[in-house]
Amino acid sequence: MPEPGPSVVEIDDPADPRLADYRDLRDVQLRRLLEVEHGLFLAEGEKVVRRAVEAGYAPRSFLMAPRWVDGLADVLATTTAPCYVLAETLVEQVTGFHVHRGALASMHRRPLPSVAEVLDGASSVLVLEDVVDHTNVGAIFRSGAALGFDAVLLAPRTADPLYRRAVKVGMGAVFSVPWTRLPEWRDALPALSAAGFTTVALTLADDAVPLEDAVRGLDRVALVLGSEGHGLSRAWQDAADRRAIIPMAAGVDSLNVAAASAVACYVTARR
Incomplete structure (x- = not known):
């Protein structure tokens, strides 16, 4: 491990106030309030931390056990943000769980781009x-990134894709796929249609057609997915240009939204 210098700080007290960004990571409600108030998010694991920094997010600080410092030495060399180094047992006391992938980073959030900026040049x-x-949101981002989708738009109540669990499950895909929140929920789909996209809602509606048929030949397409419990609202089903279904074997009517997104992205990418 490198000798402690201006950016590497060894700590032996889990109550040290400098570790405030990393406390109680299992408490979702508390973390939402803290992260919004301070404009931060947490990246977990060497690969995810690296991807966040490479994507241009500015670190506030790092937290890791000694054995992980060398692996991220090149990342630490790019910033003056402090790296707090603790014994693994102490890291667990701070965060409330065992950090399997060794490293955490507290990162500054960036202002969200406009919808127009996110859609510029996008076709899927x-x-x-x-x-x-959060797990589903992370998995959807990962599917979109893996299958060549250009952007993600989120309705106001959709979970935060920068929440630690979402970032981890998505393997940092949120850093590579442009995204933003929709400022206006009710008129969002008509606005996408006006911008040249064909909106295709995944739904069990009676007039839904097989997804492969719904997306065939489309130039610009927006796949629309709904909540885990009730699926898409009636307003968004009615507002979509087309309604589509992933055909299922007898006795099964639908997939988990994360699994459905992977199938839907695969089919749409090959339209």
Whole structure:
């Protein structure tokens, strides 16, 4: 491990106030309030921390056990943000869980771009309405990134894609796929249609057609997915240009939204 210098600080007290960004990471409600108030988010794991920094997010600080410092030495060399080094048992006391991938970073959030900026040059877009589970949001971002989608738009109540769990599950895809929140929920789909996208809602509606048929030949497409419990609202189903379904075997009517997004992205990418 490098000798402690201006950016590497060894700490032996888990109550040290400099570690405030990393406390109680299991408490979702507390973390939401803290992260919004201070404009930060947490990246977990060497790969995710590296991707966040490479994407241009500015670190506030790092927290890691001694054995992980060398692996991130090149990242630490790019910033003056402090790296707090603690024994692994103490890291667990601070965060409330075992950090399996060794490293955490507290990062500054950036102002969200406008919808127009996110859509500029895009041809394949994911639109999420009230997907409230952070794991699902992270998995959807990962599917979109892996299958060549250009952007993600989030309705106001959709879970934060920069929440630690979402970032981790998505393997940092939120750093590579442009995204923003929709300022106006009710008129969002007509606005996308006016911008040249064909909006395709995944739904069990009676007039839904197989997804492959719905997206065939489309130039610019926006796939619209709804919440884990009730799916898309009636307003968004009615507002979509097309309604589509992923055909299922008898006795099963739908997939988890994260699994559905992977299938839908695959089919749409090959339209």
